[in-house]
Amino acid sequence: MELLNWDASELSEALAARKISAVELMQATLARIEAVNGRVNAVVSLRDSDALLAEAEAADAAPRKGWLHGIPMAIKDLADAEGLPTSQGSPLFGAAPATRDHPAVARLRAAGAIVIGKTNTPEFGLGSHTFNPVHGATCNPYDLGRSAGGSSGGAAAALAARMVAVADGSDMMGSLRNPAGWNNVYGMRPSWGTVPSGNEGDLFLHQLSTLGPMARSPRDLAALLDVMTGYDPREPLTRATPDATPLIDAALAPQRIGWLSDWGGAFPCAPGIIDHSEAALKRLAHLGHAVTPLAAPFDAEAMWESWITLRSFAVAASLGAIYDDPARREGLKPAAQWEVARGQGFSASDIQRASSIRSDWFRAADALFEDVDVLVLPSAQVWPFAVEQVHPTEIDGQPLDTYHRWMQVVVPASLIGLPVVNIPAGFDARGLPLGLQLIGRRGRDARLLQLAQGWHEATGYPQAQPPRL
Template identity: 45%
Template sequence: MDSDLCYASARELAGWLRAGELSAVEVVRAHLDRIERLNGKVNAIVTLLPEQALEAAAIADARLATGYQPGPLHGIPMAHKDTHDTAGIRTTYGSPLLAENVPERDELVIERLEAAGVITLGKTNVPEFAAGSHTVNPLFGATRNPYDLGKSAGGSSGGAAAALACGMQPLADGSDMGGSLRNPASFCNVVGFRPSPGRVPTWPDPLAWSTLAVQGPMARTVADAALLLSVLAGPDPRSPTAISEPGSLFAAPLDRELHGLRVAWAPDLGGAVPVEPAVRDVLDRAVRVFAGLGAVVHEDCPDLSGAEEVFRTLRAWQFAAGLSPLLAHRDRIKADLVWNIEQGLTLTGAELAEAEVLHTLLFHRVREFFERYDILLAPVSQVPPFDVDLDYPEQIAGEPMRTYLDWMRSAYLISATGCPALSVPGGFTTAWLPVGLQIIGPHRADRLVLEVGHTFEQATGFATVRPPIAAG
């Protein structure tokens, strides 16, 4: 019963809770029991609040009994990414510098989750200051992949992805600059959605006009990710880039026929990225599913010229603008973080201007590409989950990776386009390691991407394959 409850969909749980068929205390206790049993193996949740969660669940049950109109996520337990500020709850950013940091206020996504009825379980593990796509830090150590404990869970939302795969929470929040929602979802056989910039507004945000980093949902199914997005999305006057459409746009069922859908398949993003044969083999089979569903599939890719420069420049500028005070403690933060901040500090105004010009040209080329196609398919990650003791893969398909960013190109080149992008379970290698399929849509076509992902998910069933430790 514990396993059945912890692997129930968030939509099912929300319905049962609102109808009084389950109590929030029952649901929270089941997930806490599972965390106690499995978290020591994967190290996904790094701050746990069992007493506080059970007390909040009891209050939620009492309010429901009085005729209170519950929110859409009433009684749903969630642990939040450890880079999301939570009032009164330790938020470390995976750094010893903030080991005892307790924010005084919630950031906007946490406000919205609490208003929707979420019960907070604690915080999920991240790389230090969310830098990189492998979740390991000096404060809590590494998060391990539930499908192979010797492998990485990805990052930076790696703790969130591993917790979902283990049934320790039904939904998870995360963020994505270069793939931090998508890469861990790919590695852990769950769903991660990078929405269009502004779809999920952020506050407080010192770089509120920047569109490179976004926040978004993770779940075990596309339908659950859409449910969470329905709560996270929608305008807010504190965000200058917020999209005006309401989050309720994503609450409706996602059923869609794919017959006649115009699909482009870009196995190496037009030659821009090397891809391990094991990943290519899995995704070649996954793409054939679209043809079987009636879609018209062609191998093609938009011209991504300049996307590398755009991402690298704007990322470095953002790191310098937001994190340069950390250089006063350079001996206490990871070397990759120091390097990325220093890269930003050397940028000139001319280099930033050139990046913005390239960014605009890239947008228009991708816009024109989507006049010919409805959806673009690509690998999420160029490699299967790698050894947890590595900092990052040193080579891919024989090509050396010189920095901790290089191996993430298949995700971050898409970040530079501003397009909504979904990681959905795409199959498994012969070593039984998960591989995610990246589904990319036109500018602000978030719902289309989710509908296509949902249809693919229903046709394949890959999302229902549980990790070996789930039965242990």
């Protein structure tokens, strides 16, 4: 078990120096999954242990491919990994194995990762609570009766429970941030366009979702980001980016941090969320950074209407063919049917209006970054809720009008493709974790990671307070 508490970068160094073997690491990983996954349900479609041990033995005998050489990884069950099924949490897909890797998965394998299985996700990744009719619900390792968040809930729970040391994920509406916050780990939504999306479907219109890394330290986030990111000539909106890893320990000047709290009351928050967030901000200030409360910089309802229009438009593009087939439509959960129906009902002027609002917010945010370096918001508006609950319907007595309004706090960054790092921000009296979103200017991913690394060195929450399983 001690081996599994190490960060991925520590494992990589030990493997390179032959202080440990890939076989030892794989044996420990499989034993841990056997011991705790039955209660957490984070890893799904686990490969045969003999095959995995043989692959680890081959890794020990082979030249190192990259920093992930010999390190077990489980891929989020929205991305293809050759030889494994991609259920997307839906019974509409069979158990046939994928015949190729998603480009990001191919990059992970090329860096030496051993793919052991998949991590659980909500159906089609919709909703920040990981449950589906194929694999069931993922439980929070800090309280098995509560949600692990989503849609990268399986990845975050597997990290927290020490079943993997590093994980991939994806983020449209907080899917790398909400589960990271609820599982006391780090999750990063990179600047939009830095990680290739997969070369499928429309390549221009739907700029909302991105892949990204999860880890128990910002150093590992940076190293995994460097593997996943980079220009892909098959995708017109990707771009080359400098490596973040060499910069992670570079001196960082005191940052001007703007605290957006509950966006002037527009984002209802459960009791304790704001107080605990502000306590974490005081600690950031003690590290030498200047924290300033900010008034709401943009109309929250206009931003929300822009978001749910463009989101439904994107979901309709990806799931419309299933929805249009009467024999398959009922296989979609109600939230998915609602999204597609909305998305198919918009006019061209509706989409243009939503995009114009998005453009206005981008300009306003760009002006805001002239006065601050980093914006901060909570990673979620509620604490982890009961795992049996589909989604919150109210917050502190205020009714919610959609299945995802409780995650409105992630929209400001998602709508305009800004980089965000979730940092663990402590626990409430019940031992439930929460997180903070550190939001940067587009392209300032490395600076956010530097700030997060300084926080990590001062707090070490994932290492200091692991779950007790």
